[in-house]
Amino acid sequence: MNLDFETCYQAMLSRDRRFDGWFFTGVTTTGIYCRPVCRVRQPRRENCRFFAHSAAAEQAGFRPCLRCRPERAPGLAMTDMSARLAQSAAALIESGFLDEAPMAALAGRIGVSDRHLRRIFEAHFGVSIRRFVQTRRLLLAKRLLTETRLPMTELSLAAGFGSQRRFNALFRQGYGLTPSALRRTGGSDAGAPLCIELAYRPPLCWSALLAFLASRAIEGVESIEGECYARTVAIERRGQWHHGWVRVSHVPERHALSVTLPASLYPVVAGVLSRVRRLFDLDCSPELIDAHLGELAADRPGIRVPGAFDGFEMAVRAIAGQQIRVTQARRLLSRLVEQFGEPVAGAPAGLSVTFPQASRIAGLAPEALIAVGLLRQRAEAIIALACEIVAQRVSLAPLMHPAEVLPALRAIRGIGEWTVQYIAMRALAWPDAFPAGDAVLKKRLGLESARALEQYSHRWSPWRAYAAIRLWEGEDRPVTTPSHEEVTPS
Template sequence: MDLDPDTCYEALLSRDRRFDGRFFVGVRTTGIYCRPVCAVRSPMRRNCTFFASPAAAEKAGFRPCLRCRPELAPGHGLPDMCSRLAQAAAGLIDEGFLNTASVAALARRVGVTERHLRRIFGAEFGVSMLDLAQTQRLLLAKRLLTETDLPVTDVALAAGFGSVRRFNHLFLQRYGMNPRRLRKAADGVPAQTLTFALGYRPPLAWAELLGFLAQRCIAGVEHVERGRYARTLELQHGGHDFIGWIAVAHAPARFVVEVTLPVTLTPVVAPILARVRRLLDLGASPDLIDLHLGALAAGQPGLRVPGAFDGFEVAVRAIVGQQISVAHARAVLGRIAQAFGTRVEAAPCGLATTFPRASVLAGADAAALQDTGITRMRAGAIIAVADAVATGRIALDPRAPLDATLAALRGIPGIGEWTVQYIAMRALAWPNAFPDGDAVLKRRLGCASASALRRHAARWEPWRAYAVLHLWRQDERSQPSCTAI
């Protein structure tokens, strides 16, 4: 990624939050690197070096600032294809993929050759994938040391280090201090929950984002109340199943959302935080998107495209929700969760069960699925998608190869183009996804056909998915939507 030093320095002087996470500044006189929004006194231009990522700054010998905490910066939100592939690989690294697998396996996961991935990754971040993985482990450990009272041994293992000795050595070597210097002061009572902050670029239309999720809540799986979103989860990691819950609240004064989870989920903190970022679209760049959408976005700046905590869950939502009301779809999805999900104990807000995993529904009886209130065709489509996901033929997350994934979905009986585009928009986080057969969009824009709708929407490329959310939101204000679940 090319950075213009003069532009970066101007953004640094103004502490412009639109640039938060897009670059980092290393200060030669202190040996520290910061976010462009850091509150410390601005350094002189001649002492600044600008980097595209924390890993690049640390490779150059800089240590992270303890005040602005670079690990809290929001991610990128750019649509370029090579950038998308590099970001997909970085997302997997952020979740700990390279803790147990090779770079070659990572390349296969995102659908390109290892050589090509190394090239575009270096161009995007200025470091190798192994360098980035090491930096991400250290930054996660730094976050756990700062924000929790977990024992150092647990911190090292949760961050992906194979041993405490290795962790202590690398932390001292990279940051020039013993990890215990960052140790959160304990009050003598072990915490039962952990809370983490995730940054974003303002504005963030939190009420609208929460409203979208609230309207589509699955009973027992999700809950929205008093400005907070909560849900259950079930993740597999290191051969173990982790079952629990999370709660997310907005802290606008700090430009972050706060994620709370039980301490039993410590080993899967990294993938949980990555999934929350995707669910809330925290890596978006609203200044670029809203400017491009123009008048359409003027009434609601900072609107996000709600993503997916679990891509398979969104696929089931899309299949169930075809041509029925949101309320009807919610009822069916609740019955599916009750029948096939895993029980969650001691969860708040009435949360009681997880949404079923793909491996569970892949082996489900079609008649049992039909008993939840869906047709034979839709039951078959759910089982087919579940089998494809469970066996690894399809991955429903932003790191999946886009064209191949869309083609595979189109090949499943019972899945039409509206469903494919909805999955692309929410599960694959494709900013240009556009369900051109959507009845609400046709009505709002006065287009009689899908081709006319596509021509009208061409002005919003490559951010058509955000345009869809604005149009759906406008329609919901006048009448309940009957199409989008």
């Protein structure tokens, strides 16, 4: 990312929230780096340095501000497609991938060599992968130190360090003080649920997000009560599965979501927080997108594309929901999880079972899925996809490039183009995915063919996924119907 000094300095002076997470300010006189929204006295121009990432600031010798807390900044939403490999690697790192796998496995996951991954990552972020990982772990540990009462041994493991001794040494080296010196009184007791906030760039249309998720909630897996979303969780780390639940509520006055999770998920807290960010699309830049969509976004700014807590789960939802009503798909999926999901003990009311893993589905015969109500072709497609994921021939991780994933999905019998685009929208977080064959979208825009809708949709590129969500969300409201000339190929 190229940073213009004057733009960054003016954004810092105005404390404009739209720039929060886009850059960090290092102050040479204090050795501290801050978010552009920091409320401390603003530094003189000649004392400022600007960095695209917190890891770059720390590599340059700056320490994170204890007031604005850079570890709480919203993530950077990248639109440069040439950087998607580096972004994909960063997303996997943020979810804790390298806490249990070597660098070669990370490179293999995104389809490049170890050497090439290191080169493009450093070119994009300005720091090595090793430094990026260390900064991520230190900043997560800093959050857990100040916001929880986790015992030091559990905290160091939850943050991704191999041992408390290693954690203590790196923390002192990076921040100039011991972990115990930073820890403050208060927070949650050991064994009690953790509560951590995740920041976003405003505006956020929370009501639209909840309505979308509520209409598709799977009984036993998800629950929406009032303004709160909850779901069950199953995450693997170092060969061990961790089961639990997560509850998410909106804190609009702080432009954040409050995330609560139980002690059973302490070891995978990084992965849980990363998945929550994806599910609620917290790293997008709504003002940029809304301005591009124009009139389509004018009445309800800040609508996000709901993501996926798990890529395989989202793909199964999409396949099961082909050419049937949302309510029918919910009933099918509820029967599927009741039959093949793992029970969760101690979960809040309404939550009882996790969505079945790909490894569980891959071992089934099609008749087992047909018995819960799926058509044979869809049952076979779900099992085939599960087998591809287990064999690591297909990855539905966020920010995987569609050119690598979508052809593999299309090759599976029973997965149509609508499903492929829907998976790209929600599982891959591809902002330009667009299901041109969708009957609701054609009806909303008064178009008769997928070809006409595909052509018309290019006015919203590269944010067509956001346009689709808005059109689905506003099904009961009129839109301007295009003229025949607008959609006829030249």
